[in-house]
Amino acid sequence: MNNSQKLFKFLRYTFLSMVVILGLVTIIGTGGSSNGDGSGNGNNGNGGKGDALTEGDFINSLGMAFNYIEPGTFMMGSPEDEPGRREDERRQQEVTLTQGYYMQTTPVTQGQWVAVMGSNPSHFDECGTDCPVDSVSRNSAEDFIAALNDLEDTDRYALPTEAQWEYAARAGSTTAFANGEITETGDGYDPVLDSMGWYYYNSQVDYDSRWGAGRGTHPVAQKEPNAWGLYDMHGNIWEWVSDWYDSGEIHAVARGGGFRSTARDCRSGYRTDGSPSARSFNNGFRIVRLPSD
């Protein structure tokens, strides 16, 4: 064995040791969390936000956090008598998800987008790297997912289906919001939503939003998570899902409401639509990772 072979062997050994060490750190780092309470301490000041962005049942190579959502059955859509319900919402129906999946705990952030795509399309770039990426069309969200799949040499990342999104948003609840009923159907203060989401009433910002009324997006995971440890499902940024709004494949569905939505449009059952090529500062997304077969 010559010197360069020795050096190669040494480097390989060092590298493998580091992999083992990193693996142990990863196991220790996530061993304490489980579905539902993995992010339960995520709301106590500066430490909270960092935890929410780095803790979950699955952490990918970029540090994106996901919680495992078990298979199950739920009532999709809102009941006819839910206050604030709109006519274009679908009739309530029982939906069974036969396969579990990993749901990203927050919307895709500007920092995560830049790490994959190289530049930041966001209107609210002054909000910062932990704010949701905005001004992404559904088509460009698909481009991000394709690039992330390439990056990790997998095909398991996808947009959530509309059913996957709503099942995760409800987190076992049957009320308008994951943690209770809606009480404000105008443009005022809704105390239940206020605890979980940024919406028209509470979304004023300190940075220059370059938009009327001084409202904009906020860093993710500052409000309370739902029972399954998911943040910002209600409000902050509308989230593209993979479904089409109608059978014509013209308009794509977005869910959850955003920083300029009134409370009624942030309900778990509400759906809106847009052209899949349209970029709007209202729209972002989060992703799922499908488990191996």
Ligand SMILES: [Ca+2]
């Ligand atoms: Ca949202």
